[in-house]
Amino acid sequence: MSIQLRLDQSKIDAARAAAQAIAQDIQSFVDRHTTVAIERAVLRLLGVDGVSIEQIPLPNIVVDTVARAGRLNRGVSFFLANAMLETGLSAQAVAEAVAAGELDLVQLPQHPPAVVQAKLDRLAQVALDRICTKRREREEMLRQYPSGEQPWLYVIVATGNIYEDVVQAKAAARAGADIIAVIRTTGQSLLDYVPYGITTEGFGGTYATQANFALMRQGLDEVSVELGRYIRLVNYCSGLCMPEIAAMGAIERLDMMLNDALYGILFRDINMQRTLIDQFFSRLINAYAGIIINTGEDNYLTTADALEAAHTVLASQFINEQLGLLAGLSHEQLGLGHAFEIDPAVEDSFLWELAQAAMARQIFPQAPLKYMPPTKHMTGDIFQGYLLNGMFNLAGVITGQGIQLLGMLTEAIHTPFLQDRFLALQNARYVMRAARHLGEEISIKPGGRIEQRADQVLSHALALLTRIADIGLMTALEQGLFADIKRSRVGGKGLEGVVQKAPDYYNPFLAPMQQTLATAAGGER
Amino acid sequence: MSIQLRLDQSKIDAARAAAQAIAQDIQSFVDRHTTVAIERAVLRLLGVDGVSIEQIPLPNIVVDTVARAGRLNRGVSFFLANAMLETGLSAQAVAEAVAAGELDLVQLPQHPPAVVQAKLDRLAQVALDRICTKRREREEMLRQYPSGEQPWLYVIVATGNIYEDVVQAKAAARAGADIIAVIRTTGQSLLDYVPYGITTEGFGGTYATQANFALMRQGLDEVSVELGRYIRLVNYCSGLCMPEIAAMGAIERLDMMLNDALYGILFRDINMQRTLIDQFFSRLINAYAGIIINTGEDNYLTTADALEAAHTVLASQFINEQLGLLAGLSHEQLGLGHAFEIDPAVEDSFLWELAQAAMARQIFPQAPLKYMPPTKHMTGDIFQGYLLNGMFNLAGVITGQGIQLLGMLTEAIHTPFLQDRFLALQNARYVMRAARHLGEEISIKPGGRIEQRADQVLSHALALLTRIADIGLMTALEQGLFADIKRSRVGGKGLEGVVQKAPDYYNPFLAPMQQTLATAAGGER
């Protein structure tokens, strides 16, 4: 149990209602569109993988030919299945033939739509079964090697070299990490394709490729068995390839994925229409694969002030909750982001951090909140940084966070050294052990500074959500209401990849995934 | 305001009553004795200073000649004043003559006792006035350059070289220190004399000499004026020269002195009779000079376990409180010691630390408690050490301690480097700022883990005090009830310096100091 605040439930309800309206508005736009990335993800799920001799991924080649013919609005899978029927080849072989210029998907004779769709549905079922197998594998691992107490300790590896990453990840697991995230190289989220194969070079991170995912999963499984504690693997969906990476993550049994269109819009200047559409399908896949998503609200506080902009984090969490639910995610899969980013020079900063963290915890009681460490106010003073991270860990355990992303004492200097990560784990283990039951043993003064602060943030969030419900999320982003950053509806990267669905559009995964998830959610109730 | 526990007042009252009985028993023993150190202190107060050509301090030479003649039981000052009357020389000149072998104090013709005592009382008044002037000087400094909020930040310097110490002390003041303590060289407390003059060499500390006191006081006054914040100076009374060093501290305007016979007995193997007698007069001087004493209970937890022996700390604080009051110290002068020494590997260690610190705070509400940092569980891992010190600082500010002795990240390695001290101050300033009002904003769950722990410690302390009241403090020390250390009543260093007072014993400072302090205490009520 963690510390409790008295919050005004009516404000929470009103905020949630406003967020629901905002999300539904977005969803109706999303439902009318597909994107190149969604179609590539469909191909990947159907078994298309690999690259051409020019190193271009086959899903890109296939989608691009259909797009060039102006028929992406029918869904690429229709053409793939049609070609499979026509040629008797596997999905992969069809794609290879397309890449070799031996096959023109759109020009092939078309089988009756019902026949093609039936073929597609069968193909999709194979893919879905494959994902279910992975999901059950995870459940089995977790049964045999249960996770430790929350907050789970989450650390990153980011060397650029996957082999080096695996060694470091295993060392981290031994030192107490529960979750390992492999950070991507700086440029990757702007690539409109997913790199292929095992990679050993990157800047500030390692390429997210399916082969890298598999290698890391294998390493972590080994160490999980050894330690008797399942170590979760994380990678990133955000960017121009959200749905494709979600598909790869589902296949390689990732456990968590950073998945947030708003992050891409604000921090990577990705076009908002594109990425909101992508986000829906990627989250659907995550949901189906039993993957916990992590949202990126924490980042707002790196460009905006953590005290002034605290309410934007909360407002965005409400929106992400509703968008996530619409994509079939359960509450337990919503790793909403927030952060410990108040300037340590501020008096009572720790009180304000507690207020915000406890508030988020209570407003989203089932969500495994992802609590981010200080980054902005970290300096080259590694000693002070280590301490700041300790106070963050204390806030995490007192307020009962789900996922504690550990701060590195060298945050202001370099991506983590092996020893930085080791020290971070030692820090968290000590603080959380020393204050394990502190949250249970203290109560917050009613109406005092902490409660007042939480109420203030909640009230501001409600006001902001009411305003956004009025103008719509896209306009809100144009007005710079989040993270002090303005983005245009038609600016940024990737708009050219958005396609309005034709009436005959078909995606064989949408219906079965949504149905299964709806049934599961129904069953839960 | 700090966190509050519900403590059983009847247990507190009973413990205090037992401690009072223990203290009175000791006091009746103390009142019947004097020591070579007390007599040397009297000489110092009367103006005897300097060393012989063999570098032997004149107070030692004078006392030793009287002792050799078997007449220390009359009090050395009688012989001094008699000699002054007889020779017309100053106190210093008499001492010099004794040292030169030109004067035999005991063999001199004796003036009528009443005449000698009148002379002595006049001499004593000069000394008392001198101390009062210093006390008023301090009050004036504090008026002009007020101290910051409590907990006051207390750091040590210990280079062995007083010049180096002064530079480091000034740097520390600039970095936020409120209090500077100059640690003594390892061997000093076992010397039965006080070294003389400015010193530049020591092991693990710097010699406590009057010249060194003066040099440091001057440096701190300079920086106090510059910063507009009075910086307090601390040195050590404990050891074989308790009263002499108290006298030097009074003259050089020290502000705090570590003064604890129990520390000397347990940790320096000083004879208990000797040091308990010395303690009384040294505390009387401290009290008169407006000096805050620091007691040494924190040290118990370096040899005994901090969880198991927590009640011995509390019991000893009760005893020290009563002994202190008997020596004329006000509650505001009782810097009772305790410490943050629980093994950080223990689950909920921070809860137990809070319990103990809050308990001490509430039981001794007016005392400027001296809260000591982790030392025993500090290792060469300076990063983890820095964090542990941060948690200690948090406990300090939440529980409203008076004097926070800052931990050094290099505690397990060396006496503090300049940068270690700087980092320690930065640590404390951040934590105390960030959680400045946290103590006001949280309450402790009634009957929860924390309160239960505090009650347990209090109950054990009461039981221990009841037992000690029965057997007497000296027997308790013989049985090893404190710090897991046994000391014999006739063992240890310095017993030969104890002298039973003769009926004609006279010490010109006892009565006027006690009267003034009693009046002041009366006025306060």
Place this chain on the structure above:
Amino acid sequence: MQSDLTQVRPYGDTLGDGAMQLSFTLPVPIGPEAIEAGKQLLEKMGFQAVSVVHVADMGEGFTFFVAYAKCPISIDFTAIQVPQAATAFLDFDATNEFIRQHIGRRLVVVGACIGSDAHTVGLDAIMNMKGYAGEPGLERYPMLEVHNLGSQVQSEELVAKARELEADVILVSQVVTQKDVHILNLTQLVEILEAEGLREKVLLICGGPRISHELALELGYDAGFGAGTLPPQVASFIAQEFSQRNK
């Protein structure tokens, strides 16, 4: 106790003691041999009185070390020369006045984070209206016409835009430095500018937490600004240096 500035040595608690703290990792399993290896490594680097005060097993055959040692060498502080943007500091009003008097027109400033760097906070701090640490940003200067292209701008794109806007000054920010990617990006930009014959026409300035003026000069820039830079320092430099070069 008086420091001799021609022979400066690290200071622990005594002048001249040379004390230093180190921490590092060795890819060897923990044990007495590891401790000895750590010690010998530091001795081989020339340290004296090496004391390994802490080792920890980090798993996978890696050992963490904390050590203290004495540095036996000293440096001559009086001989230290730091290359610094060598213009006097002018405040907001003085800078605008200077441009008005000495240049007589608004200077066009174009800025971007190049490569895949998306860290705009630093560049924004310098360029945007809002400014930094209470100091107004370049956009607020009436005598500067400011275009902030934002993040992840390819060098080619930046150069094209600079040509289009007839930029007088180009500002680039580089925050990500892993594997020296900033050196790569900054060098590439200079090459493109030179290839396009633009290098001599613009004042070229870079900045970021790991950028020093010295490094910037080495890479062919006119100035470099590091951590904690304030906008007026940049504006003041731009005004004077531009006027100087175009005399």
Place this chain on the structure above:
Amino acid sequence: MQSDLTQVRPYGDTLGDGAMQLSFTLPVPIGPEAIEAGKQLLEKMGFQAVSVVHVADMGEGFTFFVAYAKCPISIDFTAIQVPQAATAFLDFDATNEFIRQHIGRRLVVVGACIGSDAHTVGLDAIMNMKGYAGEPGLERYPMLEVHNLGSQVQSEELVAKARELEADVILVSQVVTQKDVHILNLTQLVEILEAEGLREKVLLICGGPRISHELALELGYDAGFGAGTLPPQVASFIAQEFSQRNK
């Protein structure tokens, strides 16, 4: 990624990168010159890619530095030899049995903290009944007759006591090491023992957090035990080494 143990280098996040963290103080006022001085000092020590990542003004003209740098050298881990008390480890029962069989009488062990050192916790951990970390102390060994003289024992006093008790083994603890006071004390003890003709008659062992076996041998001791020593290690050494020497 496979470590070459003949060429071991510090490891940051990539094999062979040589990364090290340093912190230190220079007695120079903060400023660009100080930063440069810190950098040059490390370069002069042979470090490469020196990055001063933090400086702070500590007052009185002192500056605090945090730096990262690359260590360009490596060491041959396979060649590392650590002098260690070279006896097999025997447990409690085996040690007693060994003494019974090979020596046939109780060994007299006398211990003290010498000089002005009052840190008894370490010596007590080894000698007292209670022991350390769950391991019984020497007093619990039936085949050892143990005399713990406690703290602040002058060397002369210890030697006199050893003679009086006909000690077979002398244990000394030294915890305070500032200004190398432990070296002074330990050396003095050996000299007195030699002067008194006792040195060859006893097994002489020292211990403390900064004591290594190597240092002990250098100072003329038969063994030295450092941080984290457990009592059975000492007992086991005493039994075997004593029997060895008295064959």
